[in-house]
Amino acid sequence: DIQMTQSPSSLSASVGDRVSITCRASQSISRYLSWYQQKPGKAPKLLVYAASSLQSGVPSRFSGSGSGTDFTLSISGLQPEDFATYYCQQSFSILPYTFGQGTKLAIK
Amino acid sequence: QLQLQESGPGLVKPSETLSLTCTVSGGSISSSSYYWGWIRQPPGKGLEWIGSIYYSGSTYYNPSLKSRVTISVDTSRNQFSLKLSSVTAADTAVYYCARQADRTPLWGGGADFDHWGQGTLVTVSS
Numbered sequence: 001d002i003q004m005t006q007s008p009s010s011l012s013a014s015v016g017d018r019v020s021i022t023c024r025a026s027q028s029i030s031r032y033l034s035w036y037q038q039k040p041g042k043a044p045k046l047l048v049y050a051a052s053s054l055q056s057g058v059p060s061r062f063s064g065s066g067s068g069t070d071f072t073l074s075i076s077g078l079q080p081e082d083f084a085t086y087y088c089q090q091s092f093s094i095l096p097y098t099f100g101q102g103t104k105l106a107i108k
Numbered sequence: 109q110l111q112l113q114e115s116g117p118g119l120v121k122p123s124e125t126l127s128l129t130c131t132v133s134g135g136s137i138s139s140s141s142y143y144w145g146w147i148r149q150p151p152g153k154g155l156e157w158i159g160s161i162y163y164s165g166s167t168y169y170n171p172s173l174k175s176r177v178t179i180s181v182d183t184s185r186n187q188f189s190l191k192l193s194s195v196t197a198a199d200t201a202v203y204y205c206a207r208q209a210d211r212t213p214l215w216g217g218g219a220d221f222d223h224w225g226q227g228t229l230v231t232v233s234s
Contacts, residue, residue: 032211034220036155043204043224044155050215055222087155091211091219096170097157 002026002093006086006100012108017078021103023071023088032092035064035073038102039084047086048073075105083107110135112205112225120199120232126192130205130225137186138163143208145221146179146190148201156201160208161188195232202227 003026013019023033031051036044046055048064051071061076075082088100116128130144137144145160159169161179169177178191192199205225211218 030217031215032218034218036221043206043227044221045224046220046222049209049220049222050211050218089155089220092217094168094219096172097219099155099157101154 001096002029002090002098004088004090004098004100006088006103008103009101010104010106012106013078014108015078015080018074018076019078019105020075021073021086021105023066023073023100025069025071025090025092028068029090029092031067032090033064033066033071034089034091035062036087036089037082037084038087044087080107110207110223112207112223114203114205114225114228116228116230118229118231120195120230121234122196122232123194126190126195126199126203126230126232128190128203128205128228128230130188130190132186132188132207135207137181137188138183141210143210143219144181144188145206145208147204147206147221147224148199149204149227150198150201158190158192158203197232200230200232202229 005024007022033051035048038044052064063074085102085104111133113131120126143160146158159179161167176193181188204227206221207223209222
């Protein structure tokens with residue numbers, strides 16, 4: 001299996017801040033990397049696919065970058081509704097698709 | 109607007125079979141552009157992909173669960189279903205169904221889950 005490791009596991013920030021979350025794959029996954037946002041008691045929501053393509057309807061303050069093994073999700077100008085847990089997911093290897101362990105973004 | 113809704117028992121006894129159905133509304137499960145998948149999340153933990161199915165019935169499963177998983181599709185009812193046999197407490201989780209977008213036409217590969225059901229908690233306990 002391709003292991004996906006996110007860092008940090010948790011972070012705190014203030015409204016208006018810019019934050020970045022990193023996802024590292026155990027082997028190259030080209031650009032087959034997606035990012036999701038999950039709020040408590042809710043299903044995950046797709047934010048970014050193909051490493052840097054913004055899903056329709058997602059605010060432009062979210063951006064993704066990277067290729068190969070190292071990827072970043074950045075959020076500029078944090079809004080109150082952005083405090084949530086974020087997951088990365090690789091689809092280079094379909095057996096199986098794997099997710100990172102999650103990064104919890106909390107209000108400072 | 110596409111909606112997915114999971115249904116099924118919330119409590120399953122150990123060694124028995126977990127059965128869930130996902131009903132798709134606002135779109136056709138027979139669309140050639142999408143697969144349909146199941147993902148689970150144990151309480152307080154991360155996400156695990158279980159398996160996916162195409163409207164034709166073609167399936168692929170997480171190798172760690174493959175011996176216990178069956179996913180099927182009923183295009184006449186716009187539904188797909190999950191069966192997980194011989195469950196244990198480790199199978200206690202919120203189970204999500206989701207639409208799986210295939211990014212191959214534009215990116216040469218890749219897939220992600222762009223629409224999700226609300227999830228249903230299944231507890232394995234006697």
